[in-house]
Amino acid sequence: MADNKKISVAVIKRLPRYYRYLGDLLNVGIVRISSKELSEKMNITASQIRQDLNNFGGFGQRGYGYNVEFLYNEIKKILGIGKEYKMIVVGAGNIGQALVNYTDFESNGFKIVGIFDVNPRLIGMTIRGIEVYDADKMEAFIKNNEIDIAILTIPKTQAKATAKKLVECGIKGIWNFSPMDLELPKSIAVENVHLTDGLMTLIYKTNAVLDK
Amino acid sequence: MADNKKISVAVIKRLPRYYRYLGDLLNVGIVRISSKELSEKMNITASQIRQDLNNFGGFGQRGYGYNVEFLYNEIKKILGIGKEYKMIVVGAGNIGQALVNYTDFESNGFKIVGIFDVNPRLIGMTIRGIEVYDADKMEAFIKNNEIDIAILTIPKTQAKATAKKLVECGIKGIWNFSPMDLELPKSIAVENVHLTDGLMTLIYKTNAVLDK
DNA sequence: TAGATTGTTAATCGATTAACAATC
DNA sequence: TAGATTGTTAATCGATTAACAATC
Numbered sequence A, B: 001m002a003d004n005k006k007i008s009v010a011v012i013k014r015l016p017r018y019y020r021y022l023g024d025l026l027n028v029g030i031v032r033i034s035s036k037e038l039s040e041k042m043n044i045t046a047s048q049i050r051q052d053l054n055n056f057g058g059f060g061q062r063g064y065g066y067n068v069e070f071l072y073n074e075i076k077k078i079l080g081i082g083k084e085y086k087m088i089v090v091g092a093g094n095i096g097q098a099l100v101n102y103t104d105f106e107s108n109g110f111k112i113v114g115i116f117d118v119n120p121r122l123i124g125m126t127i128r129g130i131e132v133y134d135a136d137k138m139e140a141f142i143k144n145n146e147i148d149i150a151i152l153t154i155p156k157t158q159a160k161a162t163a164k165k166l167v168e169c170g171i172k173g174i175w176n177f178s179p180m181d182l183e184l185p186k187s188i189a190v191e192n193v194h195l196t197d198g199l200m201t202l203i204y205k206t207n208a209v210l211d212k
Numbered sequence C, D: 001t002a003g004a005t006t007g008t009t010a011a012t013c014g015a016t017t018a019a020c021a022a023t024c
Helices: A009-025 A035-042 A046-054 A068-079 A094-101 A134-144 A158-169 A194-208 B009-027 B035-042 B046-054 B068-079 B094-101 B135-145 B156-168 B195-210
Strands: A085-090 A111-119 A129-133 A148-151 A173-176 A189-192 B085-090 B108-118 B130-134 B149-151 B173-176 B189-192
Touching: A009 A046, A009 A068, A009 A129, A009 B195, A035 A046, A046 A158, A046 B108, A068 B195, A085 A094, A085 A129, A094 B094, A111 A134, A129 A134, A129 B135, A134 A158, A148 B085, A158 A173, A173 B195, A189 B195, A194 B009, A194 B149, A194 B189, B009 B035, B009 B046, B009 B068, B035 B046, B046 B173, B068 B189, B085 B094, B085 B189, B108 B135, B130 B135, B135 B156, B156 B173, B156 B189
Parallel strands: A085 A111, A085 A148, A111 A129, A148 A173, A173 A189, B085 B108, B085 B149, B108 B130, B149 B173, B173 B189
Antiparallel strands: none
């Protein structure tokens, strides 16, 4: 990559939110927006919006603001959305099945193409037309189908070993729904969804609010 | 609340992770741990651990470190875990059903006691022994059953109106799985799980890692 | 007592906000 | 041209890390 300035993870995590708001604006036919107007909608400062965007380029026009469609497409490019990504779900339990059935991913080009489990009662099943395969077949499947992302929805006890195996098969991105941290090489991208942690945070905040 | 120093959200979000690691240590019978040892396990600095904990009190002993069980229980108290919290799931779709079936919550005292939907095909169904009620009954149910937390797993279009209704019924904490921000009074605690945003962040990180 | 490790203050680092010249 | 709003530098704020005296 030519550009070497380090983008902070705080900025990266805001990009999908910008993308979402711009998509909504686009849908209601709004053509241009200033950082000030957008900041009011999103509840952040206009300064932060301009700083964030200028990490990637000057997308606006002085005196005018930002063209919504153009900015939307630029953020789309930055995020790497637009091309199709192939994903597998590892663990065909409740969460795994729910994610397979979650149609929002596909409309963004994120396609689940295989599901894996060790449970014989689940193997052979079909969820939204996608087959549940024996976990034994995972390695070959990943290699033959150029899988980009693995979604890990298996119990705590098997999470680390399975993640290790995925990395050995060449997976570069893991979306981890297991209540456990994975400890993988820095060259592997991991995004955690620790549900119980999130709920505990909410409990704390709820009590904090009530104490006032 | 007597103590007025403002705890940052960054600290709060780390508490469940401490709690998780301490629970694991407790399970394997470890009695004491120093901030240095814990920092190595958790991949953060010992200084940060001591700073974080000292927001709430001095839980350690100079020259010794921290008693694992004591610290575990203190963090449990800080988070407000231990008592039972009653929750409802609003939206009996894929994600809603998966969360009802997710047994980790109950073992922490977070109990789902009702499910609501507008879809007549779902109403009357039972998920893990919990009935799906008509959304019309939600208001009365919340008031009669002292519900603490609502888990929102409904489509984007209805999210804002439903959240508003929940707040009118007296709900103080909302766990929002809708791909949309809710815009509620500051007195309501909200924790968002924006799945598509998270996946997009992962895609960006995966590509960034590959570019190196 | 000597060694270890906390609690806490001070220093550093990074992220957010403010300000304003550049320019559409 | 005058007004608006960006891109960008500078100031501020907050969070993390380092350092060390207190003390178990």
